Amino acid sequence: MTEQHVYPVPEALKQKAAIDADTYQSLYRQSVEQPDAFWAAQAETFLDWQEKWHTVCKSDLRKGEVAWFLGGKLNVSVNCIDRHLEARGDQTAIIWEGDDPSEDQLITYRELHEEVCRLANVLRERGVKKGDRVCLYMPMIPEACYAMLACARIGAVHSVVFGGFSPDALKDRIQNADCQVVITADEGVRGGRKIPLKTNTDKALAECPDVHTCLVVKRTAGDIQWEDSRDVWYRDAVEAASPECEPEWMDSEDPLFILYTSGSTGKPKGVLHTTGGYLLQAAMTHKYVFDQQEGDVYWCTADVGWVTGHSYIVYGPLANGATTLVFEGVPTYPDAARCWEVVDKHGVNSFYTAPTAVRALMGAGDDFVKRTSRKSLRILGSVGEPINPEAWEWYYKVVGDERCPIMDTWWQTETGAHMMTPLPGATDLKPGSCTKPFFGVQPVLLDSEGNEIEGAGEGSLAIKASWPSQLRTVYGDHQRCIDTYYSTYPGYYFTGDGARRDEDGYFWITGRVDDVLNVSGHRMGTAEVESALVLHEQVAEAAVVGYPHDIKGQGIYAYVTPMTGVEPSDELKKELISLCVKEIGAIAKPDIIQWAPGLPKTRSGKIMRRILRKIAANELDSLGDTSTLADPAVVDDLIDNRANR
Numbered sequence: 262m263t264e265q266h267v268y269p270v271p272e273a274l275k276q277k278a279a280i281d282a283d284t285y286q287s288l289y290r291q292s293v294e295q296p297d298a299f300w301a302a303q304a305e306t307f308l309d310w311q312e313k314w315h316t317v318c319k320s321d322l323r324k325g326e327v328a329w330f331l332g333g334k335l336n337v338s339v340n341c342i343d344r345h346l347e348a349r350g351d352q353t354a355i356i357w358e359g360d361d362p363s364e365d366q367l368i369t370y371r372e373l374h375e376e377v378c379r380l381a382n383v384l385r386e387r388g389v390k391k392g393d394r395v396c397l398y399m400p401m402i403p404e405a406c407y408a409m410l411a412c413a414r415i416g417a418v419h420s421v422v423f424g425g426f427s428p429d430a431l432k433d434r435i436q437n438a439d440c441q442v443v444i445t446a447d448e449g450v451r452g453g454r455k456i457p458l459k460t461n462t463d464k465a466l467a468e469c470p471d472v473h474t475c476l477v478v479k480r481t482a483g484d485i486q487w488e489d490s491r492d493v494w495y496r497d498a499v500e501a502a503s504p505e506c507e508p509e510w511m512d513s514e515d516p517l518f519i520l521y522t523s524g525s526t527g528k529p530k531g532v533l534h535t536t537g538g539y540l541l542q543a544a545m546t547h548k549y550v551f552d553q554q555e556g557d558v559y560w561c562t563a564d565v566g567w568v569t570g571h572s573y574i575v576y577g578p579l580a581n582g583a584t585t586l587v588f589e590g591v592p593t594y595p596d597a598a599r600c601w602e603v604v605d606k607h608g609v610n611s612f613y614t615a616p617t618a619v620r621a622l623m624g625a626g627d628d629f630v631k632r633t634s635r636k637s638l639r640i641l642g643s644v645g646e647p648i649n650p651e652a653w654e655w656y657y658k659v660v661g662d663e664r665c666p667i668m669d670t671w672w673q674t675e676t677g678a679h680m681m682t683p684l685p686g687a688t689d690l691k692p693g694s695c696t697k698p699f700f701g702v703q704p705v706l707l708d709s710e711g712n713e714i715e716g717a718g719e720g721s722l723a724i725k726a727s728w729p730s731q732l733r734t735v736y737g738d739h740q741r742c743i744d745t746y747y748s749t750y751p752g753y754y755f756t757g758d759g760a761r762r763d764e765d766g767y768f769w770i771t772g773r774v775d776d777v778l779n780v781s782g783h784r785m786g787t788a789e790v791e792s793a794l795v796l797h798e799q800v801a802e803a804a805v806v807g808y809p810h811d812i813k814g815q816g817i818y819a820y821v822t823p824m825t826g827v828e829p830s831d832e833l834k835k836e837l838i839s840l841c842v843k844e845i846g847a848i849a850k851p852d853i854i855q856w857a858p859g860l861p862k863t864r865s866g867k868i869m870r871r872i873l874r875k876i877a878a879n880e881l882d883s884l885g886d887t888s889t890l891a892d893p894a895v896v897d898d899l900i901d902n903r904a905n906r
């Protein structure tokens with residue numbers, strides 16, 4: 262399939278969608294030529310403000326300083342709930358679909374309001390104040406959404422930790438953000454299996470003495486330990502609390518949440534997002550990218566533990582008064598027809614998922630899709646990694662019956678919301694391209710000297726001017742924020758991605774240019790996995806790279822040098838895998854471990870990952886220059902003993 266293959270905007274959408282090609286052109290021009298006027302108008306349209314801002318934007322990318330709608334006051338939960346009550350109190354806000362297909366629940370905006378207010382009161386009664394951090398370690402149940410919104414209601418800052426992370430990873434995040442309250446569940450349920458969330462939390466909290474309250478949702482009624490002085494059943498507390506709760510009026514720049522994400526060095530960093538700008542861009546992109554219409558049912562399959570869940574399960578859709586589907590399970594359980602059965606069951610109009618899921622479902626065969634109707638679907642979405650043209654075509658033809666355009670949305674935890682994406686009524690599609698920038702976003706390609714590349718070309722992807730949902734800092738470490746995003750190319754935000762722009766101005770993400778892996782759409786720092794591996798007393802050194810993986814996009818390939826005298830064994834491999842699971846979580850399991858008597862290093866001792874990546878990818882004829890290696894023989898050994906795939 263070549264990139265010449267263009268899929269024009271469907272006629273039906275050209276007429277009906279909010280933004281057509283001409284409108285996109287003119288609005289985009291306005292958004293970059295007169296950003297203040299453009300964003301002020303959008304902020305009026307999309308959000309309700311308690312007090313209006315006095316300054317639209319103040320930013321200095323050299324210092325990593327960004328602020329939007331200064332002086333404005335609003336509350337995110339009011340924007341996501343209260344303001345909809347009059348017109349849509351009885352409309353479904355959340356459709357919950359359980360892991361078990363026989364379990365579901367509809368929650369109206371009025372019920373959502375009551376749940377959120379009650380929980381907000383519980384948090385307040387337990388001493389949580391504006392600015393305090395609350396950690397959420399939850400399965401995909403409605404309470405996860407209630408908890409995020411309850412924090413927002415009282416101005417507490419949530420830090421959601423993905424339920425697949427290990428107790429150690431949870432502990433690090435609780436400590437880093439100095440959380441004193443944790444909300445979790447007894448167990449999670451995914452794909453028919455139980456996840457011991459409370460037990461994991463207990464292990465983490467053993468080293469978090471400052472946590473005075475742990476609210477526990479009873480999901481499975483499984484066996485758990487209980488600490489009377491700290492643990493509280495969520496339902497008991499909520500039922501005893503008042504269903505009315507005055508919102509805290511937040512400054513536009515007050516923090517809304519912290520979300521940890523992996524980088525190329527050290528421990529994950531806490532990306533901090535604030536209130537007004539974040540909510541505006543989440544709402545606006547949700548509306549325009551999914552062509553959200555009154556009454557539409559919208560489903561994003563992400564987990565609330567990732568930014569996609571924050572912006573496109575909770576905040577964007579609810580700010581727009583949409584019906585958002587929250588799915589507890591996995592796309593392949595009970596079988597690979599699950600997603601399409603859920604689409605038919607609830608009449609889903611837009612469906613947003615990751616390429617890794619598309620590839621897994623494609624592998625299961627067309628029959629699972631074809632036995633369902635999917636007639637309600639209008640828009641499809643993709644996020645998390647580049648979607649290969651084969652998967653794109655299958656998604657378009659088999660799932661969407663050639664009727665539903667695919668929105669390939671490029672963005673990051675740090676960008677908070679979509680940055681480059683097609684719009685359904687405006688953009689002709691090329692499979693594998695995230696197409697064009699969203700309003701107000703100015704992507705540039707930089708060469709190795711940091712000069713902007715004009716026209717068609719390839720380089721490092723950077724963003725030239727601030728956008729509303731930009732990260733504001735790395736929690737507790739602004740210098741790290743500057744070093745990571747603003748110092749490589751002064752004056753720009755550096756994304757860590759490489760990209761190509763074609764003759765039509767379409768962008769194609771070529772992947773990370775740093776030591777960050779993308780495994781099944783999840784970010785993983787090679788350094789994190791390496792740190793876990795070298796904790797083993799029989800390991801001298803480890804180097805981790807990504808390699809092409811049919812389903813996951815990238816797999817984790819670890820080269821491990823055992824201590825002198827240690828005999829490599831399958832037993833040791835198993836121990837190393839468990840160590841990664843313990844330190845980080847199951848998503849960090851190496852797919853391949855290769856024993857490496859030595860690692861390719863420069864004479865100054867720097868590991869040459871370029872070579873390790875080539876060996877892992879089996880691209881042996883393009884190893885490049887190996888003459889600068891301290892010991893070139895190391896490479897021959899690695900090649901001879903490379904893993905079979």
Ligand code: WT7
Pocket residue numbers: 522567568569643644645646647648669670671672673674675695756757758770772773779782783784
């Ligand atoms: C990295 C960000 C954005 C929410 C999910 C991941 C890659 C993301 C795409 C896309 C090509 C993509 C990039 C980016 N990525 N979306 N549509 N096409 N690559 O968020 O964990 O912060 O990861 O995911 O490499 O930098 P994240």
